[in-house]
Amino acid sequence: MRHLLQQAGLAEAVEVDSAGTAGYHSGESPDARARAAGRRFGVEVVGRARQFKLGDFQRFDYVLAMDRSNFEDLSELAPDLEARAKVRLLRSFDPSSSSGASVPDPYYGGEDDFDDVVRICLSACKPLLEHLQREHRLGLP
Numbered sequence: 001m002r003h004l005l006q007q008a009g010l011a012e013a014v015e016v017d018s019a020g021t022a023g024y025h026s027g028e029s030p031d032a033r034a035r036a037a038g039r040r041f042g043v044e045v046v047g048r049a050r051q052f053k054l055g056d057f058q059r060f061d062y063v064l065a066m067d068r069s070n071f072e073d074l075s076e077l078a079p080d081l082e083a084r085a086k087v088r089l090l091r092s093f094d095p096s097s098s099s100g101a102s103v104p105d106p107y108y109g110g111e112d113d114f115d116d117v118v119r120i121c122l123s124a125c126k127p128l129l130e131h132l133q134r135e136h137r138l139g140l141p
Contacts, residue, residue: 001125003043008129013138017060021073023051033106037114041122057083064090064128067102093131094124 005011028049029035038045057063057078063086065071071089078084091097103120106113132138 001121001128004122004125004129008133008139010129010133010138014132015060017056018047019050019052019056021052021070021077025049026051031107033111033114034117037111037118040115041118043118043122052077054079057086061086063087066090067105068100090121090124090128092124093128094120095127096123 001014001016002011005014005016026049030045030047030049035045052063052074054077063074063083065074065087066089068089071087074087075084078087089100090103091101092099094101103117103124104113106117
């Protein structure tokens, strides 16, 4: 998403962060295979792992889950209906994805699996960016 925002000249207008529902990778860099897959698509995968915090519901307008399990965990963690409404599956923004589709976990797979995840994420993030531009009038006169 950061890559697309940068290309659109909106990197300063939207804060993007990544967090997991479990904290066992906290502080670690992204998986080397994920970084390599990103590079193959011209996307820099950066950051440090952190665990999602309750305060993130106030900090962010959108809380996007990669898969159904994390969607359910985040939904249960939401302190109220307003916070719960922020939780969406990332692929829900991709009109070519089926309802309730998850981003597959490539961890136990090979290079092709990581490439597939990058493709899937880009396919969802492009319409997400369009949604943000429409809904929040980003980059529009």
